[in-house]
Structures are given as C-alpha cells and as structure tokens.
Amino acid sequence: MKVLGIETSCDETAAAVVESNGRRGLKLLSNVVASSMDMHKVYGGIVPEIAARSHIESINPVIKQALAEAGCGWPDVDGIAVTHGPGLGGSLLVGVLSARTLAIIHKKPLYAINHVQAHVYASFITSASDKLAKDYKFQNEVPAFPLLALVVSGGHTQLVLFESHFDYRVLGKTADDAVGEAFDKVAKMLGLPYPGGPSVEKLAKKGGSRKFVFPKARSRSQGMHTDATQGLGRYDFSYSGLKTAVLRAAQQAIGENHNFPSHKLARKLTEKQKADIAAEFSRVAMETLVDKTMLAYEEFLPKSVVVAGGVSASPELRRQINGRLPIDAFFPDAKLCTDNGAMIAALGYYQGKYSSPTDAKKLDIQPNLSM
Numbered sequence: 001m002k003v004l005g006i007e008t009s010c011d012e013t014a015a016a017v018v019e020s021n022g023r024r025g026l027k028l029l030s031n032v033v034a035s036s037m038d039m040h041k042v043y044g045g046i047v048p049e050i051a052a053r054s055h056i057e058s059i060n061p062v063i064k065q066a067l068a069e070a071g072c073g074w075p076d077v078d079g080i081a082v083t084h085g086p087g088l089g090g091s092l093l094v095g096v097l098s099a100r101t102l103a104i105i106h107k108k109p110l111y112a113i114n115h116v117q118a119h120v121y122a123s124f125i126t127s128a129s130d131k132l133a134k135d136y137k138f139q140n141e142v143p144a145f146p147l148l149a150l151v152v153s154g155g156h157t158q159l160v161l162f163e164s165h166f167d168y169r170v171l172g173k174t175a176d177d178a179v180g181e182a183f184d185k186v187a188k189m190l191g192l193p194y195p196g197g198p199s200v201e202k203l204a205k206k207g208g209s210r211k212f213v214f215p216k217a218r219s220r221s222q223g224m225h226t227d228a229t230q231g232l233g234r235y236d237f238s239y240s241g242l243k244t245a246v247l248r249a250a251q252q253a254i255g256e257n258h259n260f261p262s263h264k265l266a267r268k269l270t271e272k273q274k275a276d277i278a279a280e281f282s283r284v285a286m287e288t289l290v291d292k293t294m295l296a297y298e299e300f301l302p303k304s305v306v307v308a309g310g311v312s313a314s315p316e317l318r319r320q321i322n323g324r325l326p327i328d329a330f331f332p333d334a335k336l337c338t339d340n341g342a343m344i345a346a347l348g349y350y351q352g353k354y355s356s357p358t359d360a361k362k363l364d365i366q367p368n369l370s371m
C-alpha cells in the first residue's frame with residue numbers, strides 16, 4: 001500500500017510517498033519539501049500571507065515531483081493523507097483543497113491528519129528506496145507500544161502516552177510558548193537569524209553555561225511556582241518565564257532597566273554576553289524537556305520513547321535524552337524532524353489500516369486542532 005502525504009500547515013509545502021514495509025513499519029519512496037523560509041527570514045518570523053501565497057505556487061510542482069521521485073503514477077497511489085490542522089488557516093486551506101480535489105478526481109481515499117500527531121509517525125519510517133537510502137539515517141525497528149512521545153516544535157510542546165496507534169492521552173503541554181517559539185524569540189533578542197533553534201544552539205557552543213542564571217518552570221507538584229507557572233500540572237511546560245528571564249538578564253548586562261526595548265539589545269550586547277546567554281538558555285530549555293520526559297518515563301515505564309518535531313533535531317536535546325534515559329530513544333532523521341510530507345503519509349497509512357477515510361467533499365481545515 002502506497003500513501004501520498006501532503007503538508008502545508010506552516011511555511012513548508014511538502015509532499016512524500018511512503019509504502020508499507022511489512023512488520024518493519026514504512027519505507028520512504030520520496031520526500032519533497034519547498035520552503036518559503038528565505039522570504040520569512042527578512043521579517044524574523046513567519047508571515048502568514050507570504051506562506052499561503054507560496055503554497056499556492058509550489059503545491060502542484062511539489063506533488064508532481066514527489067510522485068515522480070517515488071516512480072509512481074496515480075494508479076499506484078492507494079490513498080492521500082493531508083494535514084487539516086493545527087496550523088495557519090490560509091496555509092492549511094491550500095493543502096486541504098488540493099488533496100480533496102485530487103482524491104475526488106483520482107477516486108482515492110482521503111485521510112485527515114493531525115500535524116502534531118504526525119510528527120511522532122516520522123519514527124515509523126524505518127527504511128528508504130535505494131535512491132534515497134544514502135541520504136537518510138533510520139532506526140531499524142518501529143517504536144513499540146506503550147510509547148511515550150515528546151513532541152517539540154515551533155508550535156507545540158507536549159508529552160503524549162500512546163497505548164496503541166489511536167488510543168493516546170496527552171499527559172501535559174505548554175501553558176504558553178512552545179519551546180521552538182522560545183528559541184525563535186530569544187534568537188531575535190540576540191540578533192540571530194530565524195529559525196532560532198539552530199542559530200541559538202550554534203552560538204551556545206561558544207558560550208559558558210552558568211554565566212547567567214535562568215529559572216526552570218516548576219509545576220505545582222514540584223513545590224515552587226511563580227505567576228507564570230501557577231496551576232501547571234506535573235507534565236505541563238511553561239517557557240514565558242524563561243523568556244522574560246533572558247530579557248531581564250540581557251537588559252541588566254548592558255546596564256539598562258526593564259523598559260529598554262528588546263529589539264535594540266543585540267546591538268549593545270557583546271559577542272561573549274550573547275554566547276553565554278544562548279548557552280544557559282539552551283541548557284535550561286532542553287533540561288526542562290528532559291526532566292519532564294524522565295518523570296513520565298519513570299511513572300509509566302513505556303516500552304519506547306519517541307522525540308519528535310523540529311526541536312528534536314537539536315544535538316543538545318539528543319545528548320541530554322540519551323544521557324539520562326535507560327533505553328534508546330527514537331529520533332527521526334534530521335530531515336524528518338522539521339515539517340515534511342513523509343510523516344503525514346506515515347500517519348495516513350495507519351489511519352488507512354485501522355480506520356475509515358474522511359469525506360473528500362466535506363473535509364475542512366481546523367487551525368486550532370489539538371491532539
């Protein structure tokens with residue numbers, strides 16, 4: 001069974017084809033991503049109108065290329081999977097309308113995919129066609145259930161416990177900013193390019209952690225709490241306090257008070273100060289993720305742990321998780337951590353196997369969809 005996955009929830013127009021690989025999960029046949037990132041970089045973040053327009057320009061060529069690289073024609077495709085939420089309304093609309101049209105014209109079953117859940121399914125891809133194999137690194141087996149997933153991206157930070165593919169519960173999520181979003185905002189303060197994750201981490205290597213002191217958000221069950229963390233559950237996250245601590249520390253470091261505008265900080269901070277801030281911020285942000293993952297691991301003793309989403313590409317997060325978990329965690333290949341069509345196709349494959357398709361005449365976008 002071959003599934004075409006289509007993803008347009010944010011700034012990546014992506015399409016991919018996966019096929020079943022028996023008990024060993026899924027095989028990647030193609031993975032095409034066209035990003036409008038360069039256009040957004042100028043503004044330091046995603047501009048929804050630019051993203052939507054560039055999806056319209058890219059969607060047809062990207063789908064065509066994904067089918068061609070997989071060596072497939074429409075008769076070979078057994079189903080179409082498309083992200084219908086969460087994401088930017090205008091962006092989602094392009095993918096959903098394209099997928100609905102293609103499903104109707106070519107008479108294919110259509111699967112409506114939750115983007116956040118799909119990030120976890122990048123780890124169910126365990127091999128690739130000969131053509132792609134040299135460009136990707138896979139774990140050989142699929143993750144076993146019960147499965148604990150840490151989903152960390154620009155829009156989401158959550159811990160989810162899966163008993164099986166479609167029987168899961170969200171243990172905790174962020175009360176405010178997503179971890180990737182916090183990286184993006186701190187990058188902006190330090191005058192670093194968007195996306196913030198890779199640029200903050202690169203600078204952090206030149207700095208010493210502990211030169212600045214930033215607090216970790218504590219949940220109620222851990223005792224201490226600040227205004228920002230009031231009411232945080234045991235597995236919830238909060239990044240607004242850390243982001244404000246970074247702002248205050250940077251203002252103090254240049255001898256200014258809390259009224260000093262954040263967009264002028266980068267010009268006054270020395271390279272050394274920036275690197276030290278990046279290092280401590282990165283350490284605390286990642287340690288918070290790992291602390292909660294460990295807490296959940298010890299309580300639920302899952303058979304596997306999957307780390308997914310854009311931030312799971314971080315070498316620092318991988319190092320910390322591998323250093324503390326007693327089992328090997330699943331991390332997708334870096335190219336499958338950020339948004340892509342392969343993870344959408346992968347979840348679509350399991351939806352096709354275990355549930356019925358959606359109505360191609362009716363599928364609507366759900367920008368605020370949650371797991």
Ligand code: KG4
Pocket residue numbers: 010152153154155156179180181183184195196197198201309310311312313314315337338339
């Ligand atoms: O999953 P993704 O592509 O999009 C969303 O669904 O949000 O994640 C994008 C986020 C950005 O915030 C970016 O800063 C972060 O992932 N990111 C990283 C790394 N690569 C991307 N964060 C830390 N380290 C990285 N290497």
Ligand code: ZN
Pocket residue numbers: 115119153154309310338339
């Ligand atoms: Zn994503």
